[in-house]
Amino acid sequence: MSAALNALxxxxxxxxQTFEIRPFAGAVGAEIIGLDLAKGVNAExxxxxxxAHLDHHVLVFRDQRITPDQQIAFSxxxxxxxxxxxxxxxxxxxxxxxxxxNIIENxxxxxxxxxxxxxxxxxxxxxxxSLGSMLYAQELPSEGGDTLFADMHxxxxxxxxxxxxxxxxxxxxxxYTARYSxxxxxxxxxxxxxxxxxxxxxxxxxxxxxxxxxxxxxxxFVSEGFTTRILGLPEDESREILQQxxxxxxxxxxxxxxxxxxxxxxxxxxxxxxxxAAGCPAHLRRKLYRTTIQGDAxx
Ligand code: SIN
Numbered sequence: 001m002s003a004a005l006n007a008l009x010x011x012x013x014x015x016x017q018t019f020e021i022r023p024f025a026g027a028v029g030a031e032i033i034g035l036d037l038a039k040g041v042n043a044e045x046x047x048x049x050x051x052a053h054l055d056h057h058v059l060v061f062r063d064q065r066i067t068p069d070q071q072i073a074f075s076x077x078x079x080x081x082x083x084x085x086x087x088x089x090x091x092x093x094x095x096x097x098x099x100x101x102n103i104i105e106n107x108x109x110x111x112x113x114x115x116x117x118x119x120x121x122x123x124x125x126x127x128x129x130s131l132g133s134m135l136y137a138q139e140l141p142s143e144g145g146d147t148l149f150a151d152m153h154x155x156x157x158x159x160x161x162x163x164x165x166x167x168x169x170x171x172x173x174x175x176y177t178a179r180y181s182x183x184x185x186x187x188x189x190x191x192x193x194x195x196x197x198x199x200x201x202x203x204x205x206x207x208x209x210x211x212x213x214x215x216x217x218x219x220x221f222v223s224e225g226f227t228t229r230i231l232g233l234p235e236d237e238s239r240e241i242l243q244q245x246x247x248x249x250x251x252x253x254x255x256x257x258x259x260x261x262x263x264x265x266x267x268x269x270x271x272x273x274x275x276x277a278a279g280c281p282a283h284l285r286r287k288l289y290r291t292t293i294q295g296d297a298x299x
Contacts, residue, residue: 014040021052021059028151028256028273030056037066037074037265046077053132054215058149058256058268065263066136068094068289075134075291082123082130082292085176085200086112088191091289100135101287102185102280109189111287116277117184119150119250120225121270122292125176127204130270131295137264139287144280147258147266149273152219155249156209159220163248166241167208167220167230174226176201186282205231208245210298212271220249221298223274249274271295 019035030052035041041049053059066074068091075081075096084090084098089112091097099111122130135147159167177198180190193201208230210221224246230238257278258266268275280286 014042014045016042017045019045021048021056023056024256026253026256027154028056028149028254029058029060029258032059032061035061037061037064038070041074041077050078053267053269054212057151057153057272058258058266060258061265061267062261063263064136064265066265068097071134071136071265071289071291072096075293079131079293079295082126082294084112084292085193085197086191096291098290098292099287100277100290101139101285102282103139103285103287112190114183114185114190114277114279115290116147116275117182117279118179118223118225119246119274119276120223121152121221121274123270124206124221124223124226125174125201125204128294128297129206131293132267132269132271133293134265134267134291136266136289137260137262138289139285140260140262141280141284141286143284144278145260145284145286146278147260148276148278149256149258149268150250150275151254151256151272152221152249152274153212153217153272154254155245155251156218156220159248163241163244167245170208170233171205171231172208172222172242173203173205173228173231175203175228176226178226178228179224185279203228206298210271213296213299215272217272219272220245221271222246222249225274271298 020033023030081096089099100115101111102113103110122133
């Protein structure tokens with residue numbers, strides 16, 4: 001663990017807790033059973049959670065009852081929090097929380113209804129993309145609403161030789177606005193971005209293959225949502241390679257599909273995974289609170 005993370009991790013007043021880390025049957029993800037985040041997490045328990053996050057990439061904390069302040073405080077122990085550019089969807093009094101929701105009240109979306117409509121890594125369109133995100137269930141639909149995660153370390157490790165050579169040492173552009181206005185889920189609108197917002201999401205360049213700063217593993221770092229082109233290649237070749245990389249990333253064997261249960265809090269690693277919101281029927285209410293932790297510049 002880095003010195004900075006270690007310093008953030010001390011919460012000495014919290015009592016040790018007895019909890020289990022149960023890896024899922026596939027390669028990605030683990031459930032945390034018996035830990036109550038509302039009670040606080042001491043340094044030793046935090047170290048276990050941190051290790052599990054690096055090993056399994058997505059942790060599902062079952063049966064949590066935490067306030068927005070508690071979600072923010074726990075998230076902050078992993079790093080600085082990022083405030084989403086769509087200010088109209090931030091929780092009142094808690095700008096660190098983005099409301100992800102398809103609910104419409106008084107003719108207005110109360111949250112970002114189509115967050116995650118394409119596979120992506122959170123905030124890869126920033127110079128400092130996200131380390132990880134925590135998504136905490138508030139209201140869940142009776143049908144649909146799953147979130148899918150794809151392991152980009154596995155995708156990189158199994159890359160066909162020709163594709164590996166084609167992307168070696170390459171960089172790609174990421175843009176928040178690339179597919180911003182494309183509709184996928186019924187009934188949800190996206191506000192027109194102001195000049196100030198557009199300036200906050202100017203295109204950035206990242207390596208196509210990144211090295212995870214904590215576990216040292218390589219991972220593909222491109223997505224259908226935000227990656228627009230590979231630098232130094234003709235447009236059609238860049239498009240073709242991005243399509244191949246995407247098809248290869250989301251192969252069945254790389255994926256964990258999260259079917260939400262009431263009071264789940266899911267914490268994933270954006271340096272290791274891309275994710276997708278599967279969507280749910282428009283008439284069913286879905287609302288979750290997301291915090292986004294800032295990571296390092298990819299290398
Ligand atoms: C997201 O991409 O942050 C949202 C995922 C979801 O709503 O399932």
